[in-house]
Amino acid sequence: MAKIIIIDDDIDILEASSLVLKAKGFEVLTAQNPDDGFKLVMENNPDLIILDVIMIEPDDGFFLAQKLRKNGFAKPILMYSSVSKSTGLKFGVGELVPVNDFVEKPISPELLIEKVQKFLNV
Amino acid sequence: MSYSGTNSKPKILIVDDEDALRFGVKKLLEIEGYEVSTAANGTEGIALGTNEDYDLAIIDLKMPDIDGITVLKSIREKQPNxxxxxxxAYASYDSAVQATKIGSHGYIPKPFSAEELLHHLKLGLEKRYLILESQKLKSDRENRLLELSFERSRLNTIINSIDDGVLVVNRDEQVVYFNSAALKYLNLHEIFLGESIKDILPVKIREIIGVHFFQSENRSYSEEVELLPEKKLFVLATSTKIYQHDGTLAGVVLVLKNISEFKRVEFIKSQFVSMVAHELKAPLAATIGFINLMTQKDIQLSEEQKYDFLSRSNSRLASLLSMVNDLLDISRIEMQTVVRELKPIFLKEVIWDVLHLFDIEIKNKNIQLSFNEEEVNPIIKGDLNEITRLFTNIISNSIKYNKQSGKILISIVELQHFTIIRIEDTGIGMKSNEKEKLFQDFFRAKNEYTKNIHGTGLGLAIVKRIVDSYNGTIDVETEYGSGTKFIIKLPLMKSEELSVYKNESEIAFEKMIGPNK
Incomplete structure (x- = not known):
């Protein structure tokens, strides 16, 4: 079964999302900050990453995505955040933000599963 | 009829050594409505005639002391109008010519009849009228020219002094006018009049001017332009059409208004808004996440899990509520809509009250409390709610971030016009980069110690605003892992002010003696 890593500083979100995905049979690992997240990804080579934008710093998610890409991680990254439009940063899928999709928090379990299944071709 | 510019009668001077003629003419002319002065000789005539601007003067040619020609000359010199x-009586062609040459209007041969005299005088008055009229027009014109040049130099000075850049171009897009602020904003040392804007202005600015030469129907067009990168110089550029009398386009005036500061404030504000949005949305997202999880039919949860999720949702919502309250406080302080009730506040009393508020937390964490009150009883002038809020936020932090069985040391002293309160804990302390951001909105230190400590990130931001609003200071000394000390300095209430509240404060003082610990 596919392996998913969720990186988010909000432990409640981590837990709820994990449970939703685990109920669908995915293997889920979690990290609460960019450093732990990076390590976890490098060690476990997941099939998909779900990544929060604002953690310790407001742009942690962006930097982590760039760092992961630079280090050869080529699998899909699904980025989510509770703030996108008003931060002044141009959010979107592109070179600056090398992710495959971008969604606003909160994500309903249905949407989360739909997105994950799309990326994993389940 | 008025000739001297006032409503007075025409004034006439008669210089003649013949007494009978003087009196006779005087009488006649007074009846005719003249104001008549007379001089019996040349000396007197010069004295009167040079001293006053008469409408008319009749000067006898032959007088024993000074002759009429000399008198005429002197008067003309001083009073040309x-x-x-x-x-x-000795009318001769030569003397007539001589008199006319030096400015006599006419020549009245003696003897003359009343009609003859009046006829001459009537013509003379008409002449006087024309002289005064043209004099007036001339001086008006001169004044207007002077005014105009004053006006022009004044306008120049004004336009050069204003902080907005002004630049005028003609139909051929050549610069015809500019002020020094325009040079400054456009980062130019000099513009030559007649220079084409194509050669000197940034593309964006040229486009804003050019709008009027191509499509725009509007009289004015405005756009914000970043003239220097990184928000160093932002201007609002407004171009406006200038029309000629016949309605055709004469040119365009460009006004550059420096809005950099405004843009900076706007940026900070929008950053704050996005931070607020994020902070408010996070607990909502978490709660919605839990609720979704619990209502999902295909996910089986145990009773313990459900209870856990509900109580966690509850605490996230509680923190959301306190965040909203903090935000309202901040906005009240910033908008200065707080209705402050300023009165004497006994700080020791406030601190004791706050400590009592946290009795349970202090007991639960087995914190050892020491309040070194010394021999002072500082009184400040403030709003009790705000000052209580200040100490509540700090003391709650020193409990929240303290270790089990830690210590809190509070000391209070007076130093000149200030009171200094030190609140020290033996908690987790801060790293130096965390200390720097301590008073920022929504800043919460995130490290291995703070994982399970909740807060809005606004407590100390509020503290800072309150301290600032009382002209106080707050400093922090901290060491990561071993503790934090807040040093708050607030101005003491002036003794003369305090006497006004004497009765009240006596009551308060009695109240204060009670809760000693």
Whole structure:
């Protein structure tokens, strides 16, 4: 079964999302900050990453995505955040933000599963 | 009829050594509505005639002391607008010519009849009228020219002094006018009049001017332009059409208004808004996440899990509520809509009250409390709610971030016009980069110690705003892992002010003696 890593500083979100995905049979690992997240990804080579934008710093998610890409991680990254439009940063899928999709928090379990299944071709 | 510019009668001077003629003419002219002065000789005539601007003067040619020609000359020199007549019985062509040459209006041969005299004088008055009229027009014109040049230099000075850049171009897009602020904003040392804007202005600015030469129907067009990168210089550029009398386009005036500061504030504000949005949305997202999880039919949860999720949702919502309250406080302080009730506040009393508020937390964490009150009883002038809020936020932090069985040391002293309160804990302390951001909105230190400590990130931001609003200071000394000390300095209430509240404060003082610990 596919392996998913969720990186988010909000432990409640981590837990709820994990449970939703685990109920669908995915293997889920979690990290609460960019450093732990990076390590976890490098060690476990997941099939998909779900990544929060604002953690310790407001742009942690962006930097982590760039760092992961630079280090050869080529699998899909699904980025989510509770703030996108008003931060002044141009959010979107592109070179600056090398992710495959971008969604606003909160994500309903249905949407989360739909997105994950799309990326994993389940 | 008025000739001297006032409503007075026409004034006439008669210079003649013949007494009978003087009196006779005087009488006649007074009846005719003249104001008549007379001089019996040349000396007197010069004295009167040079001293006053008569409308008319009749000067006898032959007088024993000074002759009429000399008198005429003297009067003409001083009063060029007085219309003078020479009168004499010895009329000759030569003297008439001479008199006219030096400015006599006419020549009245003696003897003359009343009609003859009045006729001459009537013509003289008409002449006087024309002289005064043209004099007036001339001086008006001169004044207007002077005014105009004043006005122009004043306008120049004004336009050069204003902080907005002004630049005018003609139909051929050549610069015809500019002020020094325009040079400054456009980062130019000099513009030559007649220079094409294509050669000197940034593309964006040229486009804003150019709008009027191509499509725009509007009189004015405005756009914000970043003239220097990184928000160093932002201007609002407004171009406006200038029309000629016949309605065709004469040119365009460009006004550059420096809005950099405004843009900076706007940026900070929008950053704050996005931070607020994020902070408010996070607990909502978490709660919605839990609820979704619990309502999902295909996910089986145990009773313990459900209870856990509900109580966690509850605490996230509680933190959301306190965040909203903090935000409202901040906005009240910032908008200065707080209705402050300023009165004497006994700080020791406030601190004791706050400590009592946290009795349970202090007991639960087995914190050892020490309040070194010394021999002072500082009184400040403030709003009790705000000052209580200040100490509540700090003391709650020193409990929240303290270790089990830690210590809190509070000391209070007076130093000149200030009171200094130190609140020290033996908690987790801060790293130096965390200390720097301590008073920022929504800043919460995130490290291995703070994982399970909740807060809005606004407590100390509020503290800072309150301290600032009382002209106080707050400093922090901290060491990561071993503790934090807040040093708050607030101005003491002036003793003369305090006496006004004497009765009240006596009551308060009695109240204060009670809760000693």
């Amino acid at each position: 007085t219309v003078c007549f020479i009168a004499t």
